[in-house]
Amino acid sequence: MCLLRPRHLAIVIAGLCAPAFAQTSSDGPTMQQVEVKGSNQAYDPRRDDTAARIVVGREEIARYGDTSVLDVFKRIPGVTVTTGSGRSTQVRMRGLGSGYTQILVNGERTPAGFSLDNLAPETIERIEVLRVASAEFSTAAMAGTINIVLRKTIRKREREAKLGYLLSSDFRGPSFSTQLAERGEKSSWSLSASGNHDTLARQWSGFEENTRPDGTVDLLRTTFGPERGHINRLNLGPSLHWTLDNGDKLAWETVVNGSSFRNHPQPRVTTLIGSPPQSPDLQLFGEFDDRLLKSDLRWSRELPTGAKLEAKLGLEWSSRKMFIRRVGQDSLGMPESDGSTLLDTHARGANSVGKATRSVDGGHALSLGWDIGVNASSDIRVERDSIRLLAPGLPLGTALDENFRATATRAALYVQDDWTVTPQWSVYLGTRWEGGRTRVSGSGFEPATISAGVLSPILQSLYKFPGKDGKQGGDQLRLALSRTYKAPDLHSLVPRRSAWENNSATEADFVGNPNLKPELAWGIDLAYEHYWAPEAMVSVSGSVKRIDDYTSNHIYFDGWRWIFTPVNDDRAMLRTLEVETKFPLKSLFAGAPALDLRASVSRNWSRVASVPGPHNRMEQQTPLTANLGVDFKSGALAAGASLAHRRGGPIRVSANRGFYNYSRTDVDAYALWSFTPKLKWRVALANLLGEDGGFEVSYLDPVRGLEKRGWRYPGGVKLRTTLEMTF
Numbered sequence: 186m187c188l189l190r191p192r193h194l195a196i197v198i199a200g201l202c203a204p205a206f207a208q209t210s211s212d213g214p215t216m217q218q219v220e221v222k223g224s225n226q227a228y229d230p231r232r233d234d235t236a237a238r239i240v241v242g243r244e245e246i247a248r249y250g251d252t253s254v255l256d257v258f259k260r261i262p263g264v265t266v267t268t269g270s271g272r273s274t275q276v277r278m279r280g281l282g283s284g285y286t287q288i289l290v291n292g293e294r295t296p297a298g299f300s301l302d303n304l305a306p307e308t309i310e311r312i313e314v315l316r317v318a319s320a321e322f323s324t325a326a327m328a329g330t331i332n333i334v335l336r337k338t339i340r341k342r343e344r345e346a347k348l349g350y351l352l353s354s355d356f357r358g359p360s361f362s363t364q365l366a367e368r369g370e371k372s373s374w375s376l377s378a379s380g381n382h383d384t385l386a387r388q389w390s391g392f393e394e395n396t397r398p399d400g401t402v403d404l405l406r407t408t409f410g411p412e413r414g415h416i417n418r419l420n421l422g423p424s425l426h427w428t429l430d431n432g433d434k435l436a437w438e439t440v441v442n443g444s445s446f447r448n449h450p451q452p453r454v455t456t457l458i459g460s461p462p463q464s465p466d467l468q469l470f471g472e473f474d475d476r477l478l479k480s481d482l483r484w485s486r487e488l489p490t491g492a493k494l495e496a497k498l499g500l501e502w503s504s505r506k507m508f509i510r511r512v513g514q515d516s517l518g519m520p521e522s523d524g525s526t527l528l529d530t531h532a533r534g535a536n537s538v539g540k541a542t543r544s545v546d547g548g549h550a551l552s553l554g555w556d557i558g559v560n561a562s563s564d565i566r567v568e569r570d571s572i573r574l575l576a577p578g579l580p581l582g583t584a585l586d587e588n589f590r591a592t593a594t595r596a597a598l599y600v601q602d603d604w605t606v607t608p609q610w611s612v613y614l615g616t617r618w619e620g621g622r623t624r625v626s627g628s629g630f631e632p633a634t635i636s637a638g639v640l641s642p643i644l645q646s647l648y649k650f651p652g653k654d655g656k657q658g659g660d661q662l663r664l665a666l667s668r669t670y671k672a673p674d675l676h677s678l679v680p681r682r683s684a685w686e687n688n689s690a691t692e693a694d695f696v697g698n699p700n701l702k703p704e705l706a707w708g709i710d711l712a713y714e715h716y717w718a719p720e721a722m723v724s725v726s727g728s729v730k731r732i733d734d735y736t737s738n739h740i741y742f743d744g745w746r747w748i749f750t751p752v753n754d755d756r757a758m759l760r761t762l763e764v765e766t767k768f769p770l771k772s773l774f775a776g777a778p779a780l781d782l783r784a785s786v787s788r789n790w791s792r793v794a795s796v797p798g799p800h801n802r803m804e805q806q807t808p809l810t811a812n813l814g815v816d817f818k819s820g821a822l823a824a825g826a827s828l829a830h831r832r833g834g835p836i837r838v839s840a841n842r843g844f845y846n847y848s849r850t851d852v853d854a855y856a857l858w859s860f861t862p863k864l865k866w867r868v869a870l871a872n873l874l875g876e877d878g879g880f881e882v883s884y885l886d887p888v889r890g891l892e893k894r895g896w897r898y899p900g901g902v903k904l905r906t907t908l909e910m911t912f
Contacts, residue, residue: 232716235603235613235647237663239263239314243336246306248816248825249855250867250907252351252360252381254304254312254333259829259851261314262765262785264331265810267831267846276301278316278329279728279761280789280807284671287326290333294323296479296501297532297562303442303475305379305420307347307362310336316726317645317665317710320599320615321540321554324641327669327706327730327759337424337438339366339373344912351383353872354901358383358415371429377422385414385448389898393691395459397890404459404892414448414471436483446473454687456516462687464513464521472508477501496539505530513573524570534560548605556597562675564589564627589627591675596620601643613645623678625699630680633699641668663712663726673701673736677751684746690884691894693740693747702753706732720781721768730759735793737804737839740884757803760790781816796839804838805846807831826854845881845895850874863911871903 230240241261251257258276259266265277275282288295290304313332318324322332343366350359360381367374388411395404421441428434454465481499488494506529513522540554566587601615620638645665652658679697688694712726735757740749767783787810791803802808809832816825833848855869879897886892 232661232714232722235611236319236645237315237317237647237665237710237712239316241312241314243310246309246312249827249853249871250349250869250905251306252349252905254301254306254309256853256871257306257309257312258331260812260814260827260853261312262783262812263316263329263763263787263810264314265787265807265831267805267807274302276331277807278314278331279759279787280791280810281328281759281803282805284325284674285328287323287328287330288333289322289330291335291337292322292332293499293536293538293556296477296534297503297530297560299442299477299503300444300475303418303420303444303477304333305362305377307364307379308335308377308420308422310334316728317708318641318643318667318669319613320601320617320641320643321552323556323597323619324617324639324643324667324669325619325672327671327704327708327732335422335438335440336364336377337375337436339368339375339424339426342367343375346910346912347907349905349907351381351903351905353903355387355899356383356385356903360907371427373426375422375424378420380417380419383416385412385416387412387899389896391452391894391896393454393689393892393894395890395892398887402458403890405457406459406462407455407457408452409455410450410452412448412450414446416444416446418442418444432487434483434485437480438483439480440477441479442475442477444473444475447471448473461516463515464687465516466514466518467522468512470510472506474506475504477503490543492541492543494539494541497537499536499538500534501536502533503531520572522570522573524568524573527567528564530562530564532560532562534558548611550603551601553600554598556599557595559592559594561592562590564591587628587681589625589679589681591623591625591679593621593623593675595622609649609651611647613643613647615643617641617643621672623675625675625679627679627681629682633678633680635678635699635701637672637703639668639670639703639705641670643667659716661714661716663710663714665708665710667708667710669706669708669730671704671706671736673698673703673751677701677736682748688746689894690740690742690747690886690889690892691882693749696748696750698751701736701751702734704732704734704736704753706730706759708759718768718772721772723764723766723768725762725764727762728760732757732759735803737793737795738842739839740842754793754795756794758792758794759803761787763787779818783812783814785812786810793838796837798837800835800837800843802836802838805836805844807846808834821859823857823859824855826852828852841885843883843885845883847877847879847897849876849878851876865909867907867909869905869907871905872900873902875901 230238246257255266255274258264263278265280267275267277276286276288278286311334313334315330318326322330343364345364347362351357358381362379365376391408393406394402396402424436424438426436448471451468454462479501481497483497485493485495508527510525511522515521536558538556540552542552544550568585597617597619599615599617604612606612618640622634622636624634626632648662650658650660677697678699678701680699681697683695685692685694708728708730710728712724714722714724716722733756734753736751737754738749738751740747765785770777770780770782789806789808791806792801793803811830814827828850830850831848833846836844838844852873853871854873855867857865857867859865877897877900879895881893881895883891883893
């Protein structure tokens with residue numbers, strides 16, 4: 186962890202920028218450098234930008250008619266989408282998920298209560314995938330950054346509507362989206378809206394097993410959980426844009442998300458060996474409501490010198506309400522519990538971001554910027570039960586009320602220089618300082634204040650090998666050095682208990698740790714890229730990262746219940762290797778059909794110093810991801826298919842705790858018929874192999890033996906049909 190005072194930061198920034206600003210100290214007027222590209226070489230951010238990034242455009246996003254951006258992610262090279270317990274989903278880069286992979290919307294952190302499930306692909310302009318950190322964005326991106334850029338530039342009048350229906354063995358229901366926009370001489374407006382209603386009906390299963398050190402199985406239980414419910418989502422995105430008389434530009438952009446989930450699972454446990462659990466027959470009724478409002482006012486000005494100033498002021502509010510009613514019976518069929526749990530969270534915040542950019546002599550493109558914000562949240566938890574003792578020594582029916590408050594402030598300053606040294610060689614230099622302070626208080630624990638600051642220098646370099654006659658060739662080499670971090674989330678810092686119904690070593694209560702420190706990593710990335718034709722490329726890239734203060738989760742028994750808590754272990758090493766290619770078949774064979782092909786493989790390794798082998802890896806890391814895809818277009822018909830494979834296997838995450846993730850292969854296909862330029866019909870099939878989701882956890886106790894628990898969630902073929910209209 187690096188704690189830095191502002192005056193120290195100023196010295197670092199000045200030292201970094203001194204060579205660049207020295208180029209402007211001439212007596213004559215400053216000349217703005219303009220790079221002119223020939224018409225035969227269109228700009229390609231993947232190929233031409235010094236700071237490496239993959240850009241997924243609007244056409245690729247809309248290709249499969251997905252209703253969730255998570256379905257788009259699973260087809261992006263190097264990105265893995267995994268499903269955990271219930272409906273929880275994680276997006277991963279380098280095989281690592283929450284906290285390691287940073288998800289941004291319009292370059293900013295997502296507000297509290299935001300869920301990717303509620304983001305409709307129709308509202309997205311492009312998706313940027315950055316394997317290496319950039320000073321412009323937060324460096325809390327140890328595995329990488331995915332930046333979702335929403336549609337906000339209004340170039341023409343738009344009237345677009347889509348009506349769809351999803352049919353599968355577990356989910357089914359209608360969806361809609363519309364995009365309206367109008368552009369005038371000095372003002373414009375747009376409105377996007379989308380929503381869906383899905384009905385849920387499925388049956389998940391699980392098991393629990395304990396094997397004593399002598400090999401005797403003294404516990405074996407199976408769980409069968411029928412589940413039904415429904416989900417409603419609504420997303421609105423109004424925006425207004427103005428160009429003032431002096432050339433300044435103003436934009437007001439708002440995002441409104443709302444979702445409601447009603448769920449009725451009834452897990453039933455059958456005990457084959459050993460004693461039954463506390464509640465083998467449990468009926469649950471869940472109500473989950475999420476609301477989000479985020480509104481931004483943006484301003485930009487271009488100065489006569491060629492510099493550009495941008496600033497934004499934003500406000501956000503969110504709420505999350507979870508009410509769970511439970512009625513449980515013991516193994517004799519007698520009432521065991523009859524109660525409820527209410528969790529109500531409200532968050533509000535304000536932030537400001539901005540930057541100044543300018544191109545100067547010597548091929549420098551300089552940017553300086555800031556990101557400051559404050560967020561406050563309040564949380565209440567109320568639990569009641571007319572039968573069960575909620576805590577030792579308390580009478581029946583006692584209400585356990587907990588409250589929690591947190592205030593988090595953050596500030597970041599950065600400077601970066603994209604320097605074109607020669608036509609073949611460019612260098613990106615950047616540094617970013619981020620600091621934050623979080624104050625937490627509430628019932629059941631002492632108030633705490635957590636402060637931290639991180640300085641992240643970044644270097645990226647791109648060298649383009651010259652081709653014949655001194656012209657630009659098709660081969661290029663990338664090298665990057667960076668420092669990134671992973672900050673503990675608020676849930677991990679607060680020392681309060683989140684209890685499970687049937688407590689055990691593999692389903693332990695969670696308690697936060699206010700002494701957690703950020704994980705810090707130094708990394709080196711190297712990539713070779715070859716471009717041999719328009720839209721044709723192949724790349725091989727690798728990276729090595731050293732992670733200090735690695736956070737692992739420890740399990741222990743406190744004399745009453747099993748506890749699960751995060752702690753800082755010593756050190757971890759992370760290595761990755763990625764191979765990717767995409768090309769039109771015509772680039773290989775003249776006269777070939779209009780097929781576009783793509784493929785990628787990502788292999789990930791890691792090792793934690795304090796964990797013995799074998800299968801030593803960072804927690805739940807996906808070891809391998811592979812993607813294949815083909816697209817075809819001829820006349821009024823466009824079609825394609827994709828395959829996304831995720832390898833599973835055992836992971837040893839600590840000396841006595843393990844994790845097993847099932848392998849999964851998703852095969853999707855789509856077809857689009859254009860009846861007229863304004864009327865289209867899209868049909869998409871997902872999970873054609875009918876793959877299920879699931880995982881297992883294990884805990885080895887020297888006295889009790891090996892405890893294992895697993896869950897499997899069924900998945901069937903999904904058929905989605907969409908009617909697309911432009912008017």
